[in-house]
Amino acid sequence: MGWKNYQIATAQESTPVPGDKGKIFYDATLHYVSIPEGATIVMSGGPSGEGETSVDDVVTLTLTDQNDKTNTATYTHDYSNGCSGVVTPMQPQDLTSQFSALSGKTVKATIEFYDKCGGYQSGSNFYICIYT
Numbered sequence: 001m002g003w004k005n006y007q008i009a010t011a012q013e014s015t016p017v018p019g020d021k022g023k024i025f026y027d028a029t030l031h032y033v034s035i036p037e038g039a040t041i042v043m044s045g046g047p048s049g050e051g052e053t054s055v056d057d058v059v060t061l062t063l064t065d066q067n068d069k070t071n072t073a074t075y076t077h078d079y080s081n082g083c084s085g086v087v088t089p090m091q092p093q094d095l096t097s098q099f100s101a102l103s104g105k106t107v108k109a110t111i112e113f114y115d116k117c118g119g120y121q122s123g124s125n126f127y128i129c130i131y132t
Contacts, residue, residue, distance in 0.1 A: 001132055005047040006033055008111045009126035014056065021118030030109045032066065033128065037104040040131040043075070044092035049129040052089035055079050056123070057116035063099050063107040073099045083117035089124070 008030055017025070035041065043061060045051030053059070057080040065071035075098050079087045113123045 003048045004034070004130045004132070006030055006109065006128045006130075007047075007125065008061075008109055008128055009113070009123060011125045012113065012121065012123045014120050014122035016119065017115070017121050018118070020115050020121065022115065024112045024114050025121045026113035026123060028111050030128075033063070033107050033109050033130075035063075035099070035102050035105055035107060035130060036132050038132070039096075039103065041095045041099050042092050042129040042131065043095055044127050044129055045124045047127055047129065049092050049131065051127075052091055052124065053126055054087050054089040054122075054124045055113045056087045056120045057083070058114040059123070059126070060112045060114065061095075061126075061128075062110045063102050064110070065102060065105045066108055067105070071101060071105070073101055075099075078116065080117050085119075087122075
């Protein structure tokens with residue numbers, strides 16, 4: 001029993017980027033992430049399910065069953081507060097129910113950072129932490 005941690009995104013420094021509004025500015029994929037039956041799945045900024053996450057502006061995490069590409073689930077969060085110019089970090093998120101259809105599967109995990117509002121691009125470290 002314990003945490004199995006997968007770092008899926010590496011922190012991206014805040015960078016002013018004119019003209020990139022509406023574009024994905026960071027993506028990464030991990031293959032062969034095992035999700036045991038009954039496991040808890042947490043998205044966090046650090047290993048062992050701790051640490052805030054943030055993106056200027058939107059993160060999308062998609063898990064896809066490596067044996068059945070039609071079995072997929074996606075989580076999206078907008079940190080921009082309606083393009084207010086203020087990015088609000090988020091505490092670790094328990095995504096167990098969001099990804100329950102993938103329990104007992106080996107998945108491909110894909111993360112994307114999306115510049116919804118324009119201006120700056122940045123993002124924190126992201127981990128998929130699985131507790132059994």
